[in-house]
Amino acid sequence: MDWITCPVGELAAILGGIGIVIDISPIKVKPARWILSKLGNALFVEYDKKLGSIEDDIKDLKNDFISHKVNTWRHDILDFANSCMNGRKHTKEEFDHIFSVHDDYERYLSRNSLENGQVNIAFSFIADEYRKCLENRNFL
Numbered sequence: 001m002d003w004i005t006c007p008v009g010e011l012a013a014i015l016g017g018i019g020i021v022i023d024i025s026p027i028k029v030k031p032a033r034w035i036l037s038k039l040g041n042a043l044f045v046e047y048d049k050k051l052g053s054i055e056d057d058i059k060d061l062k063n064d065f066i067s068h069k070v071n072t073w074r075h076d077i078l079d080f081a082n083s084c085m086n087g088r089k090h091t092k093e094e095f096d097h098i099f100s101v102h103d104d105y106e107r108y109l110s111r112n113s114l115e116n117g118q119v120n121i122a123f124s125f126i127a128d129e130y131r132k133c134l135e136n137r138n139f140l
Helices: 008-021 031-085 092-111 119-136
Strands: none
Touching (some): 031 119
16 A cells, blocks of 8 residues: 555544554644543533532432431420420430430531521520439439
């Protein structure tokens, strides 16, 4: 085969074949990698969009879960304080449980840089009631 009379298509195919097998390092021309990256980008653009959408959905679910978790702990603490304010007696185990819930709540807020709402005052009241119950020995 004479290289001078070779049709342009055959020459392009030969050069492309060489480009696939050999990356010309000093020149930093890597035609095969460039072609394959463009082909990959074209093929996976739709999957990238779907993956981005899934990531957004997961972030939303995580935020919803955090909000639900914090609100549940907050509700439990406030509800316990309310029952104490209304004169309901509790067992020592119930107080121990609410102290544990409060500890989890505080750790979680600290770890996630969240703010404590009205729970501080309610928990202070619970702690005072607990001290009174200890002093008077009048747990349920």
